[in-house]
Amino acid sequence: MAKEKEVSGKLEWRVNEPDGTSRVLVPESELGHKAWLLWLKGLFYRPISKIWRFLDKSWNLGVAEPQKVIHGAKVGLALLIVSIFYYNQNLYDGVGGYATWAIMTVVVVFESNVGATLSKCINRATGTFLAGSLALGVQWIACKSGETFKPIIIGISVFILAWLQFLAIENQVDKLFAFASQRFSTIAVGISLCIIISMLFCPIWAGSELHNLIVRNLEKLADSLEGSVAEYFKDDKTVLGNEEDPSIRIEGYKCVLNSKATEDVMANFARWEPAHGLFNFRHPWKQYLMIGASMRNCAYCIEALNSCVNSEIQAPDYLKKHFSNACMILSSNSSEVLRELAYTMKTMTKSSKIDFLVEEINLAVLELQDSLKSVPNSPIEPT
Known part of the structure; x- marks a missing residue:
């Protein structure tokens, strides 16, 4: 049984329970309003709480291991600077459209301490120089040896990626040397940038x-x-x-x-x-x-x-x-x-x-x- 009661100028419905107590009967419109508020609160609270937890974990990591934060900032700075060659049209055309090699070089050689970075930079430069020299030598030998030995030499060089890229130019020697110089220049830019940032900005020896x-x-x-x-x-x-x-x-x-x-x-x-x-x-x-x-x-x-x-x-x-x-x-x-x-x-x-x-x-x-x-x-x- 329900009773109608006026409280503070408003009508309040109460329902008598079998045990003799009574409870307030909440209208369905009010329940829908509360559910809408809870959904709206969850919609904004969840992403904010996730962002806050992420920032809190990042702060704790920075306090516990500041070297990781410094290394991440240095890698980000190097990628930011080297990306200028990719997004600037004049610089992009200057390296022949191979600016991606500079970005890849930064990703490959940048390490947490100076010694590891220098070691990888030297290995990267030496490997690129040797691969380029061998590719140019193979191209020259293939052109001079005639049709008999050319397929054999090209087949041997298929296992090395750099050789394939050079040999894909076919017999156009002027484009071959231009491609090699542009490839070397982009890698040199990435290596130089890694060495400078690693040694000058908060170096970790x-x-x-x-x-x-x-x-x-x-x-x-x-x-x-x-x-x-x-x-x-x-x-x-x-x-x-x-x-x-x-x-x-x-x-x-x-x-x-x-x-x-x-x-x-x-x-x-x-x-x-x-x-x-x-x-x-x-x-x-x-x-x-x-x-x-x-x-x-x-x-x-x-x-x-x-x-x-x-x-x-x-x-x-x-x-x-x-x-x-x-x-x-x-x-x-x-x-x-x-x-x-x-x-x-x-x-x-x-x-x-x-x-x-x-x-x-x-x-x-x-x-x-x-x-x-x-x-x-x-x-x-x-x-």
Whole structure:
């Protein structure tokens, strides 16, 4: 049953429910109006929310990895400039309508660091020059050798794209040389533009990246060594709530073990780079690979030590207590040497206390050897 009630000058319909309550009966016109508003809101809200989420993710990526943003901006700038040859009619006619090769060159050779870009630019220029020279030579030989050898030579050159493009000109030598010069000029424009933008606008040097990687790995190795020994000899009854999770420091050696491929690639690209910053021409980049190999040998030892920490079978407490002091001193001194080496590499200066730290390591080794000679056979009872 429905009741009609006047509220604030308006009619309100209520429907009595079987349980004795009543509810307001909303007119169908009002429901349609609300549905229309919800549809209109969704129509504008969804694209705006997607755009906002995209901008938020882009901002977070830029904050977390600014080098990717810089690289993207540099590639966009290079493509913007080289596209002028495609959209400007005078420049387009000047390169014979082959402006697309300049754009393709930018896409192919532009890399995130200067060394990789220079390496690809040189390879691109060398490959184009050799392919063009071979194509011109094949064209000349085919013209001079007569009809007997011409099909054979053309059949051999069919596997190389550049040769096919040159040979498609047939026997018109003037057009052949014009095509070759225009092709070389567009590629030269793309290569020059990539080198200039890569080296002048926020350059990312592979040598600096390799240098910083070695420094970070030395610091992680020091923290991992000290943390592993401290974790093994710690007192289970002692709870240090203010310190960070020790497993984060201990796992640092894994970064050293997994960095070999990155070190090899960066060292290869660094050889192509000119002198920059603190790195002169013919900088000994191979020495960085030797340092990385030595650090990985140390990381393998830490990995073996870490397996002892996580092993189900542990040494007796009295043995841990006997070796605790000597091992803690040795690990602390070794970590100090690694941190001093990291600081020396970071500042590229000669350390004034490295000899003193090495001498302390030798004394700690002698102390550990003395502890090994006096290993107790059974737990020492307190008196």
